[in-house]
Amino acid sequence: MQDVGRTRSVGGTAYKIVRMAAPDAKAKGGLEDVVATSSAICWLDGDRGILAYCGYDIHDLARFATFEEVCYLLWHRRLPTRAELGDLQSQLAAARPLPEPVIRLMRMLPPSDGMDALRTLTSALAHYDREASDTSPQAQYRKAVRLTAQVGTIVATWGRLQAGGGVIDPDPVMGHAANFLYMLTGQRPNGTAIKAFDVALTLHADHELNASTFAARVAAATLTDLYSAVVAGIGTLKGPLHGGANAEVMKMLLEFGQNATPERVEDAVRAKLARKEKIPGFGHRVYTTEDPRATHLRQMSKELGKRAGNTAWFDMSERIEALVKAEKKLNPNVDFYSASTYYTLGIPVDLYTPIFAVSRVSGWTAHVLEQYANNRLIRPRADYTGPQYPQRFVPVEQR
Numbered sequence: 001m002q003d004v005g006r007t008r009s010v011g012g013t014a015y016k017i018v019r020m021a022a023p024d025a026k027a028k029g030g031l032e033d034v035v036a037t038s039s040a041i042c043w044l045d046g047d048r049g050i051l052a053y054c055g056y057d058i059h060d061l062a063r064f065a066t067f068e069e070v071c072y073l074l075w076h077r078r079l080p081t082r083a084e085l086g087d088l089q090s091q092l093a094a095a096r097p098l099p100e101p102v103i104r105l106m107r108m109l110p111p112s113d114g115m116d117a118l119r120t121l122t123s124a125l126a127h128y129d130r131e132a133s134d135t136s137p138q139a140q141y142r143k144a145v146r147l148t149a150q151v152g153t154i155v156a157t158w159g160r161l162q163a164g165g166g167v168i169d170p171d172p173v174m175g176h177a178a179n180f181l182y183m184l185t186g187q188r189p190n191g192t193a194i195k196a197f198d199v200a201l202t203l204h205a206d207h208e209l210n211a212s213t214f215a216a217r218v219a220a221a222t223l224t225d226l227y228s229a230v231v232a233g234i235g236t237l238k239g240p241l242h243g244g245a246n247a248e249v250m251k252m253l254l255e256f257g258q259n260a261t262p263e264r265v266e267d268a269v270r271a272k273l274a275r276k277e278k279i280p281g282f283g284h285r286v287y288t289t290e291d292p293r294a295t296h297l298r299q300m301s302k303e304l305g306k307r308a309g310n311t312a313w314f315d316m317s318e319r320i321e322a323l324v325k326a327e328k329k330l331n332p333n334v335d336f337y338s339a340s341t342y343y344t345l346g347i348p349v350d351l352y353t354p355i356f357a358v359s360r361v362s363g364w365t366a367h368v369l370e371q372y373a374n375n376r377l378i379r380p381r382a383d384y385t386g387p388q389y390p391q392r393f394v395p396v397e398q399r
């Protein structure tokens with residue numbers, strides 16, 4: 001800042017012009033590499049491509065755990081016993097049906113973006129939760145369970161209504177992944193679809209201080225209620241640089257078309273790169289190597305495509321991956337192969353980002369509970385770059 005150290009007079013008072021922040025307080029764009037909190041929930045090593053929830057490697061969880069076990073792990077920092085898992089399954093089953101007024105509100109909303117609907121309807125849930133403003137840890141935990149159950153029902157029911165179907169009540173005997181597919185399609189899903197969807201939920205459940213979790217924690221740190229914190233997370237997840245990328249990937253693949261030749265796809269991707277457009281589903285702030293979630297989703301996309309007798313979307317995705325790696329040295333992230341995976345499962349594109357929320361609500365609530373348990377207001381500083389202080393105030397008639 002020029003003029004630092006000089007004196008200026010304003011309204012008869014002399015002010016010394018000072019730097020507005022300490023000289024070493026230079027902001028790093030996007031808080032890159034800034035450690036903003038301590039957390040016992042999720043660890044990732046971007047250089048080695050490791051992701052672990054409470055110490056458990058994501059590959060083991062994807063292979064062996066169910067989403068419900070992962071929820072328990074995130075909330076309690078340990079895996080459940082069989083009895084504890086049974087209890088959680090019962091609590092989720094009991095919470096899954098939506099309050100009738102929320103279904104009515106859902107019917108009243110105009111056809112709109114799935115994330116907009118989810119944001120509004122999750123917010124509405126708070127009005128029908130008698131414990132909404134109960135801040136005891138027990139009540140906060142019960143709300144975390146309820147929200148996780150109900151976000152799934154909202155997204156599946158929204159998808160069903162948008163497709164012109166009628167509301168399907170959740171089945172208390174089915175797990176979370178199976179219930180979602182059942183409420184969405186009205187048909188009992190097969191084991192392959194359930195496993196694929198359950199793994200997708202596990203892979204998306206938490207990811208340290210990603211943007212939406214940070215937003216939820218910032219909200220929670222003001223001691224606002226759990227619903228408000230989760231709504232902050234939903235609004236943040238919607239953006240195309242975050243969860244919105246999975247739908248953008250599928251829109252791009254559809255734009256190329258199922259029958260597009262490899263040459264056409266490669267030319268189109270090269271043209272995007274030449275225009276400095278970002279290719280959705282590539283790049284990551286933390287991973288410099290393969291995103292370990294993408295490894296599973298690539299495999300799932302391939303296997304589901306084979307089973308469905310159509311690997312066109314997988315083949316196209318692989319070609320794009322090779323090209324973007326060669327041209328930009330960028331790896332696919334969680335969103336790239338989740339697009340063709342969900343498409344092959346018959347899920348409408350508009351639900352891809354809401355499905356991310358169906359899973360991530362478990363991580364958001366785990367982080368919010370952790371924030372409440374050891375809270376301090378999150379209030380960082382900015383490196384001021386605006387007009388010098390003090391400016392002489394000029395009345396509006398004289399400007």
Ligand SMILES: CC(C)(COP(=O)(O)OP(=O)(O)OC[C@H]1O[C@@H](n2cnc3c(N)ncnc32)[C@H](O)[C@@H]1OP(=O)(O)O)[C@@H](O)C(=O)NCCC(=O)NCCS
Binds near residue numbers: 283
């Ligand atoms: C994820 C993401 C937001 C990370 O952003 P970031 O850490 O701020 O990285 P930047 O946006 O600064 O990108 C660094 C460089 O890589 C390039 N880059 C990053 N992602 C890219 C992509 N998907 N396609 C093409 N180029 C990309 C940038 O253009 C930039 O190049 P430059 O230095 O020549 O200007 C970014 O990679 C992105 O926008 N990806 C696409 C959206 C997406 O898939 N989001 C989901 C994330 S899980």
